[in-house]
Amino acid sequence: MSEGTYPQALGGVSVWCDQLVHGLPEHRWEAVALCVDGREPVRWELPENLERVVTIPLWGAGRTRLRRPGRATRSLFHAALEDFMVALVAPPDPDPRRGAAQRRRFLLALRGLHEFAAGGGEIGSALRSNAALGRLQDRWDDVTTMLGRGHPALAGRPRRLTLADAAQAAALIGAMLRPLAVPPVRADVVHCAMNGLSTLVAMAAKWTYDTPMLISEHGVYLRERYLEQVGGDLPYAVAVLLLSFQRSLAGAAYQVADALAPHSEYNRRWQLRNGADPERMWTMYNGIAPERFPSARTEPEEPTIVYVGRIDPLKDLHTLIRAFALVRRRVPDARLRIYGAAIDLPYRDSCAALIERLDLVGAARLEGSAPDAVAAYHSGNVVALTSISEGFPYSVIEAMACGRTMVCTNVGGVSEAVGDTGFVVAPRDPAAVADACTTLLLDPDLRRDMAVRARRRVLDRFTLAQSLEAYSSLYERLAAPTLDGRTPAGALR
Known part of the structure; x- marks a missing residue:
């Protein structure tokens, strides 16, 4: 299961999904893709063992209710709705035991909403009803009264939740809950490529068929939802409700999953902080086929920094561009090549404008998508990544395998990938990025020594064969029932 990625989009998560499907041909696969409206084209060549692609549109027209839910179903909804609303308005409890209780209550609320949908109810319409919106406003008032206006957890929060804000939040959350209303998938193991909305599909399968549930995380899904809201245009109260929903959902997914496979120790720490059980966690790094990323034999004639990615x-390319302006003061003939597809067109335009404003036109170029990633890595002396959020990025280990030294920001599992074979600096710090790039451009012996060690590190730790073997073993453990019929990991239900 994935959200906004495989097989309808490119990027690191999609690469990983494609690796698993192609690399484990002995398994039969179904892909469940959460998407915008269901019209997204498939962007990948699908192998024969991928038997079906199921799309779940989140933002198109909702399904029409086929029958009026019975009285018992409606009663179940109202009981679930109460815990659901409380989770949306209540700040997380810092006490571990009370925090765990909050996550359990939210998980039970989600199950109640799933059963309401299975009984004929339409979750989105029910959340937007006058009664539900009034209850959401009441619970908001209750929390404000209970904690008091001066409580730090309520800093910046409006005293009252307006009807307009309640309706907007309910409409957005109702669309996000659509995976609970589709027929549950039938499989031996349901593997979520990330936390968040795709875990709703796995929860429904678990509640219906007792299917083992596995979650991988490349980036930290919850952290990236918080970053999305920085400078966002949603009303403050709506953003609070959406982030409360995402936080509660992430914690509930960690509770119910049979196994967690974070892609870095950084991700593992985030999962633990949000209630994950360390006994059900295995860190599994991404891997590449090193033969597809041969080490470069030469370097470009001009000192060149390369970025390859979205x-x-x-990715905070503004920091990279500002750093490059500083590099040019010490290395006047330096060049910057930025390869990648524009996911966000206004952001691409802002990068072009920044290049012009800093008088870097010609020296720094937006090259567009790289038809040959290896050639793109080889075109630089140094490869840079200045992201503000990452999981365990393929671009880093691909560049290392290509015999290029990295300058990266210390986010996600980047430092775990690079180790001592490159420079890892603080995010959003152009001066630190510039110092590292300048050092490498002016010291070829250091640069080449690090590059040799970088490729060796990939061969020792981050190969595709190692990754596939680890996942195949975990699938077998999850799918094999024990004597009492439970999966080996066990799970909270």
């Missing part, structure tokens, strides 16, 4: 705000 043109996206999370």
Whole structure:
């Protein structure tokens, strides 16, 4: 299961999904893709063992209710709705035991909403009803009264929740809950490529068929939802409700999952902080086929810094461009080549405008998508990544395998990938990025020594064969029932 990725989009998560499907041909696969409206084209060549692609549109027209829910179903909804609303308005409890209780209550609320949908109810319409919106406003008032206006957890929160804000939040959350209303998938294991909305599909399968549930996380889904709201245009109260929903959902998914496979120790720490059980966690790094990323034999004639990845705000290319302006003061003939598809067109335009404003036109170029990633990595002396959020990025280990030294920001599992074979600096710090790039451009012996060690590190730790073997073993453990019929990991239900 994935949200906004495989097989309808490119990017690191999609690469990983494709690796699993192609790399484990002995397994039969179904892909469940959460998407915008269901019209997204498939962007990948699908192998024969991928038997079906199921799309769940989140933002198109909702399904028409086929029958009026019975009285018992409606009663179940109202009981579930109460815990659901409380989770949306209540700040997280810092006490571990009370925090765990909050996550359990939210999980039970989600199950109640799933059963309401299975009984004929339409979750989105029910959340937007006058009664539900009034209850949401009442619960908001209750929390404000109970904690008091001066409580730090309520800092910046409006005293009252307006009807307009309640309706907007209910409409957005209702669309996000659509995976609970589709027929549950039938499988031996349901593997979520990320936390968040895709876990609703796995929860429904678990509640209906007792299917083992596995979650991988490349980036930290919840952290990226918080970053999305920085500078966002949603009303403050709506953003609070959406983030409360995402936080509660992430914690509930960690509770119910049979196994968690974070892609870095950084991600593992985030999962633990949000209630994950360390006994059900295995860190599994991404891997590449090193033969597809041969080490470069030469370097470009001009000192060149290369970026390869998406043109996206999370990659913080503004920091890279500003750093390059500083590099040019010490290395006047330096060049910057930025390869990547523009996920966010206004952001791409802002990068172009920044290049012009800093008088870097010609020296720094937006090259568009790289038809040959290896050639793109080889075109630089140094490869840079200045993201503000990452999981365990393929671009880092691909560049390392290509015999290129990295300058990266210390986010996600980047430092775990690079180790001592490159420079890892603080995010949003152009001066630190510039110092590292300048050092490498002016010291070829250091640069080449690090590059040799970088490729060796990939061969030792981050190969595709190692990754596939680890996942195949975990699938077998999850799918094999014990004597009492439960999966080996066990799970909270």
